[in-house]
Amino acid sequence: MLPLVLLLTNTLVILPANAEPPIYEERGYFDSTVLFLLDEFEYIFDIDAAQLIPNDTLKNTILTEHKPTSYSISSLQYKIFEHTINASNVQIEVDPIQIDHNRTRFNIQIYASTAQVAGQALSRTYENLDLKSVYGVYDRITDKMAIHIPYSVALSLLLQ
Numbered sequence: 001m002l003p004l005v006l007l008l009t010n011t012l013v014i015l016p017a018n019a020e021p022p023i024y025e026e027r028g029y030f031d032s033t034v035l036f037l038l039d040e041f042e043y044i045f046d047i048d049a050a051q052l053i054p055n056d057t058l059k060n061t062i063l064t065e066h067k068p069t070s071y072s073i074s075s076l077q078y079k080i081f082e083h084t085i086n087a088s089n090v091q092i093e094v095d096p097i098q099i100d101h102n103r104t105r106f107n108i109q110i111y112a113s114t115a116q117v118a119g120q121a122l123s124r125t126y127e128n129l130d131l132k133s134v135y136g137v138y139d140r141i142t143d144k145m146a147i148h149i150p151y152s153v154a155l156s157l158l159l160q
Contacts, residue, residue: 042148047078049143052092052108052136063104063140068095076112080149083119087112087129099137106136106145 053059054073062069076087087110095107108131115129133153136145 041152042150043080044146044148045078045080046144046146049138049145051076051078052145062094062096062106063138066096066098066104068093070094076110078147083117083122085115085117087115089113096138102140104138104140106138108134108136108147110134 049059052073053062054071058069058071070091070093073090073092074088076085076090076092078085089112091111093109097105097107099105110129110131112129112131113127115126117124117126131149131153134147134149136147138145
């Protein structure tokens with residue numbers, strides 16, 4: 001009698017499957033709306049660090065000592081909501097907090113004796129402008145700062 005040898009082969013079968021998210025990851029109807037709105041509470045724009053910090057000595061002092069600092073610059077210009085803002089006689093107070101080796105958060109308060117706003121929807125001059133609740137994240141690699149202005153602050157200034 002000859003031994004009977006059975007050869008079995010396994011065939012790889014790939015079936016598409018749809019996995020269900022775990023219960024803790026399920027989203028309700030309004031979750032995506034809430035997440036969208038959280039991103040909309042701040043207006044964010046980038047500026048060169050030299051525009052906000054006038055010289056390298058001051059910048060190095062702020063970034064190495066991480067102490068609150070006040071200084072003056074003659075003018076500051078930036079664009080927000082498609083409006084150009086030119087401020088003069090500007091006093092800036094920064095409170096730096098190191099995030100990591102390359103990034104530092106700056107809590108910023110800006111005071112300007114005069115600020116001119118020019119754009120399609122609005123042209124106006126403000127006296128004694130006081131801008132608080134603003135912060136920036138400085139990136140040492142790009143030498144730029146991402147300025148974060150709460151929409152409520154920006155709109156209240158534009159609509160005054």
